[in-house]
Amino acid sequence: MKLNDLEKAMLAGEHGEAARWALELQVRVGEFFDARDFVEVRMVQLSSDIEVVGASGLAFLRRMAALPPAERRLRAFATADARGFDSVAYSRLLPGRDLSGEMDHVVEALVALGAVPTHATANYHSVLPLGYGQHGAFSGTPQVIYANSVQGARCNFEAGPAGIAAMFTGRVPRYGFHLDRARAGTRLFRLEFAPESATDWGAVGAIIGRRTGSYSAVPVIDGVGERPDALALSHLGVALASYGSTGLFHLVGVTPEAPTVEAAFGGRPVPEAEAVTRAALDAFYAAWPGRNAKLDAVVLGAPQLSYRELCELADLLQGRHIHADTLLLAYTAEDVKEMCARQGIVQAIEAAGGMVVHGLCFFQIFAREVREANGWNCLMSQSVKMANLTAGFGYHTVPATLERCVESAIAGRVS
């Protein structure tokens, strides 16, 4: 990689040990992807929940934090989403384990390094959106694909230690979606039906993600009738990333780099369109059977619920009560929960027997251990990403609309 004078000085240790370590790591990653140079980033978002950081990651963060300040100077503003853990909810879901204590250690280390602990994971909902064409170093897959696709920003997945490195250097290797040429579409999909819910949009993302299956693939989706809202775009993105490792999509007539099909392909030949049919949607849902199965929990999140979704949930639950053998867990950001609590929305959900859980989402906190501790098997979720990820922990999770999830929670069985 071509390094400028500042980067050479960082690599030589002239700007401290943290920057030396960080640039060395970034050069290795950049060379893997044939990056020619670095690009400065406007902001960094760190994803560092305790389960995945682990004891070794925490020890690393503490070693970095213990360096003298001159050895660990930050070159980019960074937020950390390790905060936002609902200790009250998890004292019920995973009794006997002090998760809040474990989480606090990660937070303390990140704050000592200079990161700002936010209370959200999907921080494009409320914190620091990137603008069109701006470069960022985001760790979360939802943040990356939303920033790239909907906001027209420039990001790769900068996961875990890569985010920490960007915080110390203020830059990332220039490869992947930092390059205009990598942002052009590679596959064209024609949507032949109108998705009717955010869950349907997630299913579209899952169907296309499975077909593309590569980080370097950029799906272009044409045939969109009514423009989807931010929630639908969010579910489309997280499902594409979850099922296909996708980091960027273009929705013709909707997202900023795709005013036309031709523009989405950046002047390259437009490939033949691949149909995404109603039959494919039906087949996707049919692959998650379970009608009438005993329902252990409804887990709503992935991404965290927005204010509007919590309002809809409260409306659906009004005057009703969740089955005694089923839990309904609604994951949201702490600031959204506080706002909803001020308006009585949290209380309305709780009056029906639901739990509003703030902070890190269900799949991010020892979900396998929660299953084992509670003897759970069958879940439902409005998120097809949640269905995919929890399957990895041994759950059978049926994806369905918010309305169907609520009806099932009340019946205690998958409706």
Next chain:
Amino acid sequence: MSVPRILRCHPGIGPRVQGKAIAASDNFSVRYDLDYRRGIFGRPGHALHGVSYVGFILVLNAAKGGVASAWMLQELVTIGKAPLALVLNDANPVLVQGAAFANLPLVDRFAIDVTGAIATGDELIDDPQAGEVHILGAA
């Protein structure tokens, strides 16, 4: 002894290692496909479900999303639950960043489908710096 077959790929990350392969054409996520406490593939439906991966060279198709993988590779190395190396058709940044942090061998981008060229039980030398995987002996 037969002449090793050499598969060429893009130069990768990590040291040269030798070991036995576990191969499948499925995709791969460290966080959501492995039960790291038991050292096995934990995802029902994965071709390697229930298979112990610790100390083997994993040969799989593409890395799936999941930013958590970047931290977890280092943790797996630390607790002795890591694969020996990763050989993929198509890695993603998350896995590359994690491998760089953990100094775990990782290569990708072969001219052929590597999951069809290597079989479970094959003895391999994985040389990331050279961008080569040597098949020393068939299963």
